[in-house]
Amino acid sequence: MSRVLIVEDEERIASFVRKGLTASGFTATVVGTGSEAVDYAVTGGFDLMLLDLGLPDTDGFDVLRRVRALGVDIPVVILTARDGVRDTVTGLETGADDYVTKPFRFEELLARVRLRMRTERPGALTVLEAGGLSLDLRTRRVAVDGTATDLTAREFALLELLMRHPGQVLTRQQMLSHVWGYDHDPGSNVVDVFVRTLRRKVGQERITTVRGMGYRLDG
Amino acid sequence: MSRVLIVEDEERIASFVRKGLTASGFTATVVGTGSEAVDYAVTGGFDLMLLDLGLPDTDGFDVLRRVRALGVDIPVVILTARDGVRDTVTGLETGADDYVTKPFRFEELLARVRLRMRTERPGALTVLEAGGLSLDLRTRRVAVDGTATDLTAREFALLELLMRHPGQVLTRQQMLSHVWGYDHDPGSNVVDVFVRTLRRKVGQERITTVRGMGYRLDG
DNA sequence: TGCGAAGATGAAGGAAGCCTCATCCTCGTT
DNA sequence: AACGAGGATGAGGCTTCCTTCATCTTCGCA
Known part of the structure; x- marks a missing residue:
């Protein structure tokens, strides 16, 4: 550690x-x-x-x-x-x-x-995989069931966050601070909007809404 | 080779x-x-x-x-x-x-x-330096005489090209195909315009015009 | 020194991305 | 079944970046 x-x-x-x-x-x-x-x-x-x-x-x-x-x-x-x-x-x-x-x-x-961090192992993780999604951090490319798709910078950042915690519920607040920064308006619904576009691009069913909690990427 | x-x-x-x-x-x-x-x-x-x-x-x-x-x-x-x-x-x-x-x-x-390319040496070149300019390919950050500055994606690509050939004249055509692609309108003056904004950001004197030929970054 | 070509420059149009807002829908509870 | 909170959605505005265009300037040669 x-x-x-x-x-x-x-x-x-x-x-x-x-x-x-x-x-x-x-x-x-x-x-x-x-x-x-x-x-x-x-x-x-x-x-x-x-x-x-x-x-x-x-x-x-x-x-x-x-x-x-x-x-x-x-x-x-x-x-x-x-x-x-x-x-x-x-x-x-x-x-x-x-x-x-x-x-x-x-x-x-x-x-x-x-x-x-010098202790970082050299062959670090560069491709995230979860539930048919594949996300190459180095080349910034995304594939859904093997088909390439285009994501904007924000979309990519949000999907990366979700994919780093598959099967785990992330609150809007967590997503806001990770992807948007610590000084972002907490009352905003940006997260909702970006979840929507992500769903459109990677498939509605992959991101589950957990009412009152947040969103979860199903791994 | x-x-x-x-x-x-x-x-x-x-x-x-x-x-x-x-x-x-x-x-x-x-x-x-x-x-x-x-x-x-x-x-x-x-x-x-x-x-x-x-x-x-x-x-x-x-x-x-x-x-x-x-x-x-x-x-x-x-x-x-x-x-x-x-x-x-x-x-x-x-x-x-x-x-x-x-x-x-x-x-x-x-x-x-x-x-x-598997023969690529592992500790590959990630920072280009020339004439007071420093360009970090990995972090995409640029410094002019040690002062950080912001470049857009296109500006960065163009400067990178120039810095890979310091002291050498590059034609507009070369810059067009390297930075803009092979199917770009050859009659465009995009290169001129971007050279201008680059000059503003990294210093007028660093990019020399070679009349009838193109531009050169002075190393 | 004057002319034409090459280059410099400013402005403006257009596209993409980001974000907010207002409205509509849905779920869970009473 | 009805209500309210939470979530989904579409539209629109703002900004940044990219590119073109028209015009002005400069260079090199005749």
Whole structure:
């Protein structure tokens, strides 16, 4: 089990990331300050650090620098504001491995984490299969009972999420945060709409509605 | 040097593919009939076969079957019409490794060829660098002098092409067929327009106009 | 230096994708 | 059977991207 150290002071985001990573099979620990971050990172046992640059007590770069100076060379993925583009450069120069700009969709973050996690086995999963559906993550192609079909980016992301949890009910909220991001309007019915178009494209019967709960892809 | 066997009877497409592959560092041989295809494939020396399904003398599947039956297990990438979706399934079942639907852009084909070519070294090139520009093919991110910038899909494809040939003049025709596809209107000035927006985003001075010839990215 | 071809540029049309909203339908409960 | 909440659906608006077109500018040669 891979362990991720989340360095983030904003409660909402920290929780969003922690829940998501946990659900994806990682063990996640959250710390909210720079000094804690250095402590935890050095104490060890983590396979990757997610580092928010906007910490209250310290400059995020400083954390990164100190961690590196102490000889810890786990992969570090930086979380930064969309407009702080300059930061990412400094970050990468300072020794970060990748960055994700806020606001981000969870899947985006997850992709980075998986990509940079050095313990990731090389022959990673690239094709998802479930109930006659086949989804190639590398080529982004989808087949329904062997027949190719076209999905838009959002549709693909949603179907991927469903296919990563076949037979399991996912709530609208889960889908919203995974596919649309943590700051998306919770009152929206986007999910419903996209489930509809997905049903049209991959077959009505494959996605079951669980009233009051959410949707389930039948594997 | 990797060798590609192109099985295609349409002169225009065969030429388009051959030129492109040659320019990309492959050695390409074209044959126009199924029986030739089997001959050449079996005679050996090829690292990959590009197989058009619409051959005059034989069914493309038959070629594939015979080649496989004769113990040749080089990667085979099928070329098929957009609507012959059913074909791709049969193709994959019959032993093809991938497929590209017509009409295709050359870059699309190239990506498949590179992907399926088994001799491809594992630590393949994922970041192109030239003259202060850095282009990450895997994450699709671009940096200009270290500052991240956003490119659309077309812009990215065009810049990628230019960066694969730094310091070298590319004609509009070359860019058209690589980025837009072989059946694109040759009288269009799309390339000009995209060069303009690229210049805006990555810096006017990086792309030089060579009057009467085309454009060059200065490395 | 002037002319014509080649290139640069701005604007606008059109398509695709994304999302919201209003309305209609259906299920489960009373 | 009727009602209300939850879900399904269609239409429309907004945005982004792609492409074309018309016009202006620049280059190189006569």
